[in-house]
Amino acid sequence: MIIATAGHVDHGKTTLVRALTGVETDRLPEEKKRGLTIDIGFAYHDIDTETDQKIVMGFVDVPGHERFVKNMLAGVASIDFALLVVAADDGVMPQTEEHLAILGLLGIHQGAVAITKIDRVAAGRGVEVEAEVAALLAPTTLAGAPMFPVSGELGTGMDALRRHLEAAARNHADRAVNGHFRLSIDRAFTVPGAGLIVTGAVFSGQVEVGDRLILAAQDRADPIEARVRGLRALDREAEVGRAGQRCAINIAGGDLHQSLVSRGDWLLAEAIHAPVQKFDARVHVLESESRPLAHWTPVHLHLAASDVTGRIAVLGERRIAPGEDALVQLVLDNPVGALFGDHFILRDQSAQRTIAGGIVIDPFPPRRGRARPERLAMLQAMEAEAPVEALAAMVAIAENGVNLRQFVQTRNLTPAEAENLRQIDGQLILAGTDGDLVLSLDRWHGIEQGILDALAAWHKKQPEAVGPNDNALRAAMTSAPSPILLAASIAHLIGGQAIIRDGISLRLPSHAPRPSDADLELWKQVSLILEEGGVRPPRVREVAEELKMDPARLDAFLKRCARQGRLMAVAPNRFFPPAAVWQLAAVVERLSAASGADGFTAATFKNDTGIGRNVAIEVLEFFDTAGLPRREGNTRHLRRPASEVFGDA
DSSP states (O other), X not given: OEEEEEOOTTSSHHHHHHHHHSOOOOOSHHHHHHTOOXXXXXXXXXXXXXXXXXXXXXXXXXXOSGGGHHHHHHHTTTOSEEEEEEETTTXXXXXXXXXXXXXXXXXXXXXXXXXXXXXXXXXHHHHHHHHHHHHHHTTSTTTTOOEEEOOTTTXXXXXXXXXXXXXXXXXXXXXXXXXXXXXXXXXXEEETTTEEEEEEEEEESEEETTOEEEEEOTTOSSOEEEEEXXXXXXXXXXXXXXXXXXXXXXXXXXXXXXXXXXXXOEEEOGGGOOOEEEEEEEEEEOTTOSSOEETTEEXXXXXXXXXXXXXXXXXXXXXXXXXXEEEEEEEEEEEEOOOTTOEEEEEOTTSXXXXXXXXXXXXXXXXXXXXXXXXXXXXXXXXXXXXXXXXXXXXXXXXXXXXXXXXXXXXXXXXXXXXXXXXXXTEEEEXXXXXXXXXXXXXXXXXXXXXXXXXXXXXXXXXXXXXOOHHHHHHHSSSOOOHHHHHHHHHHHHHTTSSEEXXXXXXXXXXXXXXXXXXXXXXXXXXXXXXXXXXXXXXXXXXXXXXXXXXXXXXXXXXXXXXXXXXXXXXTTEEEOHHHHHHHHHHHHHHHHHHGGXXXXXXXXXXXXXXXXXXXHHHHHHHHHHTSEEEETXXXXXXXXXXXXXXXX
């Protein structure tokens, strides 16, 4: 069990830990010189048991001075038990209240109170302070916590406090070892003969000697690979370190040295390395605040051992009243490692005052629409603690499904833990390149019916046309799905012969476009001219001049032919026979295969086909829109086979 002291400066926290453990936690020369705790210190105490298994209490001694609240926050980021320390002579002081507020915001429910320095006051004063502290605790997560009047210097009352802490440690249930390994680094140093050591609290999972991890530094874009050479858990040599423990881990790697590691960095499994600069959360504003927390207020965010600046975007209402909570988005100046369920503290811009705290809901929010009603509803669904319940609630309202890979990463689930997510009734899982999509069966059936309804309406309105292409179909639907879902639904309907693809167009099996006799006669002339042009067909005006007809009338005719699937409108002034498009699409497939990961350029395509630069650009942009290649800067990569986009030649 990890216990953290809390309380005002000079109230005897370090003396208390020394009396309980025999360990001096003030290790820095400046701390010893000034008699003031500046940084967090650590001590451990073994509890005798009737079995061979040792129970260890780990103590985190935190500074009480207001200037070092940042260090205090790093120390209490992942603790099990709070020991609030209040000096009998001073009573409740400003950092007593601030530290207590921080513990509440972090969700700490187990604790006790040590009323110290009772040897310096009259008996009646101790009773007064206990009453004062009891009133202070009443509205907090530590309401009713037992109090122990003690003197760390004389040892008075220490036996009773020690027995209480030991009983709490014996009854403390170990944290579940779920998820991938994740340790928040609060110290780094070098030991001669061993190398680099990092210490911190293990937030999740477990680690073994020999494991390969990622050192994710706040000031480095690229993580560093690290191998675990050795470890100590709760100040004991160990082969395994687990969630809920403090560990010191000896790591090695080609690029690793102490100067690359800072407090606030993470040592974690590669699967959950995903630093973010914004995340959605629920925030509670302290009741002691004098005014509401306004939208876009600059703040200091303390998450685990990290401290970054940023702003708070209040979702829905523009401000949060003292004592209230609300959904927000934190927009940060530097990336942090945040996952669902992480607690954090917000302090004001000058880092002088704790103003709020919260819990991470979604570390991967969408780029737009953060305050839309449907997004707020999704965040409320995501708040469910159990992954299965959260996913079921999300799927029920997600119009375009839930990305399963992202959900698993957000929740820090191992593959084995994530397997249960695939067994929820009433859902469909679609395989995708960016992660499987989880969709409700009702929504899936609704999308397919929407496609059929949109095609029926299209055929009724344009009986001469074959049908719309994919993009036009999506635009015609009452409730348009994402392109990924549309493509999956179309493929399923085609497979079941509920719809038919004619070239680039889609139609119902019952629909057969019937051009007029005049159109058929004109088509004989136009098709001959366009086919002679091959992959370089003439422009509309050039065809009109050859046929000696009005360009506007010809353009209308060619558009009708395109709707009927006999031509493809590659550009506003240029129509291609399907055979020419298939020929050019084959070039895209071939160039993409030959170029591999590098992709091919427009110049390469132009040179290979022998067509002019302007026509090449028009063709490639047409292919981009159709979904054949994927453009990345000046290069392109094949997205889907030509047969899926345009049908068989």
